[in-house]
Amino acid sequence: MAEDMLDFNVKQEEICVDTGRKLKVGIIGTGWIAGSHIAQYLQMPDVEIVAGADLVEGKAEAFFEKWGVKGIRCYPDHKTMLDGETELDAVSICTYNAAHAECTIYALEKGVHVLLEKPMCVTAEEAMAIMKAEKKSGKIVSVGFQPRMDPNMIKLKEIVRSGVLGKIYYIQTGGGRRRGIPTPYGTSFIGKDTGVIGAMGDIGCYSLDMVLNAVGYPRPLTVTGYTSDFFGKNPKYFEAEGKPEEYAQVFGVEDFAAGFIRLEGGIILDFRIAWAMHLDTPGDTVIMGTEGSVRVPSTECWNGSIGGPMKIYHEVAGSPVCTEIPMAESDGKNFYRKIRSFINAVKEGGPAPVPTSQILYNQMIIDGIVRSAKTGKELVLEIPEL
């Protein structure tokens, strides 16, 4: 059924796109990930990019020039863009993490639909503020988790939903890199004022989304968390990577995090994520159930790829057996599907393909780990009426 959905998304573009009225779209933040947004929008005959904004002088202009798109109105920040553009239907928010909530809420207040890059934001409080603004505006916010559109991730969800695992009671997820603190274009991922959260916001949120989406996004109830920054704070790390040693002083986020989370429905979630570590992997993803368990081989980042075929451990006529699920080849269209499914939802009046109501729980876990790590205590997670 889910694969049909993928076909549907692609067919929508290929066959039934109504180009009578083009959606007017803007891009806020024209750094690295904005390139993947514009590349997809440019394939859509029913979308017209009309505006862009970036805090760095001349960056938005240079971005659109590089992509060969002419006549785009460029602005020095999200506010001036959203104040100046009165006909926008939707925006892609591609800023660093710290600006996600502010830009999203402002866009919603201006009556504009939002495709928001992951992580949703940096705190649970911000996530709730986004949801309130979304509700008030009647517009949609979809969060940029393109791995969800990958056939292997869809298969994992189908395995759980088929019932073959029985009742799920334990999940282990996460992963990471031996050396992989991201500083490709500067320090926006590692700065306290720009990234705010580190490995969790960059790659940990993908692991969480993979398993939470597979089991139906149960609500998190309690969190015990740990964070550290032993690699990022060490100038030798950056020296060895050929990066300025000063990055160690800028480093203000976590390069490793772990959490032990109780989820609704009696499920325990054991999570760990690393940007850097003296280890090949902190473990595969496993989802354990009363009738069977599934193992998903580890990768550096669950960005729509898996580290090998998934295996289901179960019983047949009382004998323990293992069934290997053949890996699906990625067709490289996950980013396209992320953006196409958002545009389809805008045109059809929703719902958002990756809704804030789910990603709130992802953000609450990250936020809970940060807060629990500071206090050294388990936290009970509360969700006020939104």
Ligand SMILES: NC(=O)c1ccc[n+]([C@@H]2O[C@H](COP(=O)([O-])OP(=O)(O)OC[C@H]3O[C@@H](n4cnc5c(N)ncnc54)[C@H](O)[C@@H]3O)[C@@H](O)[C@H]2O)c1
């Ligand atoms: N979905 C994915 O696969 C994926 C991949 C990489 C990054 N991301 C996410 O995308 C976001 C951006 O990452 P990046 O690598 O492009 O960062 P980047 O630092 O290259 O670009 C961010 C840009 O946003 C601009 N900006 C910040 N606040 C702004 C504001 N108020 N108005 C206008 N512009 C503003 C900055 O000046 C900067 O140019 C991050 O949150 C990251 O987690 C997602």
